Amino acid sequence: MRLPQDETLWLVGGVMAVLAVATLVARWLKTRRDSRLNPAALQAFNLRLNAWWLMCSALAATILIGQVATVIMFGLISFWALREFITLTPTRMADHRALFWVFFLFTPLQYVLVGFDEYGLYSVLIPVYAVLFIPARIAIAGDYRRFLERSAKIQAGLMICVYCLSYAPALLYLKIKQPEWEGQNARILFFLVLVVQMGDVLQYLWDRLLGKNVIAPMINRSRTWEGFLGGAVSTALLGTALWWATPFEPWVAAGMALVIFVAGFAGGLTMSAIKRDRGVKDYGTLIEGHGGVLDRLDSICFAAPIFFHVTRYFYT
Amino acid sequence: MALALVARLLSGASVRWVGIEPDTCQRVYFANHTSHLDALVVWSALPPRVRSLTRPVAAKDYWEKTRLRRYISTMVFDALLIDRNEIKVHNSPIDLMIKALGDTKSLIVFPEGHRNTGPEMGEFKSGLYYLAKKRPDLELVPVHIDNLNRVLPRGEFLPVPLLSCISFGPPLWLEVKEPKMDFLKRARDAVRNLKER
DSSP, X not given: OOOOOHHHXXXXXXXXXHHHHHHHHHHHXXXXXXXXXXXXXXXXXXXXXXXXXXXXXXXHHHHHHOHHHHHHHHHHHHHHHHHHHHHHSOOOGGGHHHHHHIIIIIHHHHHHHHHTTOHHHHHHIIIIXXXXXXXXXXXXXXXXXXXXXXXXHHHXXXXXXXXXXXXXXXXXXXXXXXXXXXXXTHHHHHHHHHHHHHHHHHHHHHHHHHOOSEEETTTEEEEEHHHHHHHHHHHHHHHHHTGGGSSSOHHHHHHHHHHHHHHHXXXXXXXXXXXXXXXXXXXXXXXXXXXXXXXXXXXXXXXXXXXXXXXXXHHO | OHHHHHHHHHHTOXXXXXXXXXXXXXXXXXXXXXXXXXXXXXXXXXXHHHHTTEEEEEEHXXXXXXXXXXXXXXXXXXXXXXXXXXXXXXXXHHHHHXXXXXXXXXXXXXXXXXXXXXXXXXXXOTHHHHHHHHOTTXXXXXXXXXXXXXXXXXXXXXXXXXXXXXXXXOOXXXXXXXXXXXXXXXXXXXHHHHHHO
């Protein structure tokens, strides 16, 4: 393992500093009891801050320990997210065996292959083998009712929660063209997580400031075109400002941030649609006290594979 | 206890106490029955000091089938095994349960009598009524088990790690001169109502 370069420390340290400031501000707002502030919004902000602290420190710690630790951590997160996804999607008794293999074979195997850098295998394991295996196994179980629907639900859960998310730790194994990038890929992963999270926040802020034209009122009433455009532009600017931490030129960093933002936006909206269909607000609410892992992951699940492939195509 | 921890992790069970607190007083927990894991998971959902005083009531034919099951049911959670095939008047399950309760113990029972595979709960057997009649001092606590049937459905031996939810509800007692069917319906509704809350 190579020691992290100065840029990595700056990036992680900078994020921690911003988080610390945000936490202090939130504490201060809490003590002031300002009547103009919405207490529910403040509460939500505090919860998000806690989640970010957790994410940031877990990511920083695993990056310091090494690639394998990061892969294992993402594997466990995938497992939990898939658990939430399948819990909320009604399956029938006959799906049991298929589900068993999905949880205990395909999920761990995907991450093992990522850990061994077997790109040729992990990029097709789930989209080819699992996607064919699931309906076949359900057919063998002999229950034809709502057959396509049931297969599709399990396939979608596995694709989103496991396959897509596994591309985040896979970033660590990319062989970037510039030789000085060997062993420094943690920064690329950090860039992805940071841009996704900030994209969410910036879009939320623009929605609040200027939001008028709701994109899909049946699915999410707070996401507006103004928020989307404002979020896109400001996220691209943020990406540009972080170009020094990435292997990209400034204008490419802007483009990458834009790609991440659009994918993250699509992820958030898609997962909202699934939640509406199931009649829940958060993936966490069915199971009290567990908080939804999936609620925090929806945008990164969509952004990770796309960011990975664009980077792989142009920079390795 | 290690097994309790494994059961909790496996079933991903979150535990809710709605209008009731864990207590070591004598109680009969009655729950819907959907999976072989039910007894184990409800038992492990109790806090340790309550758990040590609580015995699940389970079917002898299932829990005595293999050596492992026998070990778990007798040594680990000290289940009261009832022979479903040989219910006799002079040695009825109710008498066994009353004997097992003594002055300190609590029980976990599944009044449906067998595992239910459909989406709706089965009718309650009358055992709970007779138990309440003979021991009116017991707190009867409804317990609702959600989603566990998907973790380990009937006839399967490999569990799938979905998230399940165990809810404990406010206790009820047999009213004076309450007819059997009314009481059983009330008890069944108490379990069902926990699903929505």
